[in-house]
Amino acid sequence: MPPLLSPIFLALATATLAQTQATQPRDISTLPTLLQSISATVFPPLKAIAVSIWSNPELGLSEHHAHDLIVDHFTTQLADPSLWTVTPHAFGLPTAFKLESSFRPPAVPPTAAIPTIGFLAEYDALVGIGHACGHNHIALNGLAAASMTRAALTSLGIAARVVVIGTPDEENMAGKHTLLQAGAFDGIDVWFEAHPTSANAVQPMNARVNAIASFASASHTQTVRTAYEALVAVRDLTTSGLPGTSSSAVPVEEVGMFECNVVQGQISLGINGSSVAAVQATVSGILDSTYPGVTFTVAQDTIEGGVNLTAFGPVPLVLTIETFRALSAQPGVSFFLPGNTTHTELDIIWDIRSRYTQDLNTVLNAVTAIVDDKTTSITTDTIYPALEVTPFLPGVLIDLLKTAPYGSQTDWAVSTFAPASTDASWLQGAVVDPTTKALVGADRVVFHPNFNICQAGEPCAFNHEPPFRDVAGTDFSYTRTEVIARSLAHIAVELLNDPAMMANATAILGS
Ligand SMILES: *[C@@H]1O[C@H](CO)[C@@H](O)[C@H](O)[C@H]1NC(C)=O
Ligand SMILES: *[C@@H]1O[C@H](CO)[C@@H](O)[C@H](O)[C@H]1NC(C)=O
């Protein structure tokens, strides 16, 4: 018979065990093969969810189908439905959710602190062009990486907690800003997310704000003229050099069919008081190699009278702006929007970006100052701060992806180029030295690799361009997400298993 232990002795004994558990990493040399076998079970049903999300695109804050599918999977579809604690409609947002699951070997008492890691899932789409940003893959990556991590903890006997936050509306209103204020990311130091795009890189993301300007006057033609004068002025400001680092101010014409955050593929400008031949000659004289991929048509507008110039391709608005500049001084020439000449109010959104958060207001103020006397109102939306690359984890991922179980990928690198923006920067709360621009601190580690889902030799596109929707729906793209999710699960297990590695990953938080 074993000796009876006093309660105090028992508490001491379990505390010692817990400490041993926390400080003695397990042997996880089998992790690559273990995760491959876990993925074979875990990934296919989650891929089916991502495919359904892609087929049923929903705009930010309306992602009910995505929310319900995911919540149903983790509530009722798993072999062990009690594995995850599921909070639907979390943090006051109807389409946010929280998944949480802990593993404690019998030796670890319920009160002992265990390490935690968080995964982010996004699932919102773009107006008119569906999942042309590939957020179906962000959802899949977050759910798959978390599920694989959780299963590996049980197999390896590692005490830890895994959390997933489903974050609505990444594109427009910075859903993660709302969630941050509601406390969704409290108490967890390390968050993983992966974004599909057209190249592999661990890289920063730029700061962003939209300046939404309204132009109005008594007549349609005067409103169009004033708006285009503002477009010319901001374009000149942009070409002469905006303040800050890698700053840009890209205009979007809001005439119903276009929305901010959607790369416009077609823009029409009507020209009255000129001829088809004259407009044709003017546009041909402007269009050169600085407009890669841009084409145009010029035709008589049979409804309005006048000439319909339509430009196609990436940033076609620039061609109509330059055509306006070339023709606007000619006497008797006026401008209209083909299709509806009753609008006397027109909105232009300048999507303003800069590499560093600290410069964003300066750029915004420069744009605002130059259009101020032409607008009837100018407002801004929620700022997206810049996301900075935190040290340590990028090197861990790049080395891991070179290994055979993760596809022997050798084209990954840490890049300083910021290709886009993300609201995940709100969790990170990066602090950058105003002079050196060095990262000096952060609220949380947000590890956000951008991974390539384009197949070599196949046509590709960049996020928010309409063809990227098709790229994000290919079988190939899902195989890429399986690999990145498995690699993030691998690193998550390593971090949860080894306090020294966790300390390295989070060193920036202490500074
Ligand atoms: C174009 O000019 C003609 C002649 O002045 C006028 O009748 C017509 O309404 C104008 N169309 C537009 C769209 O401004
Ligand atoms: C102007 O031309 C474009 C390109 O041909 C066409 O798509 C559009 O419908 C035209 N607009 C009107 C009002 O005819």
Ligand SMILES: *[C@@H]1O[C@H](CO)[C@@H](O)[C@H](O)[C@H]1NC(C)=O
């Ligand atoms: C033209 O625009 C006005 C103002 O936005 C709108 O009320 C009207 O329905 C539009 N007409 C057509 C034919 O699209």
Ligand SMILES: *[C@@H]1O[C@H](CO)[C@@H](O)[C@H](O)[C@H]1NC(C)=O
């Ligand atoms: C943590 O970082 C130190 C210093 O770079 C390094 O020597 C050590 O191997 C790292 N430990 C782990 C577990 O990553």
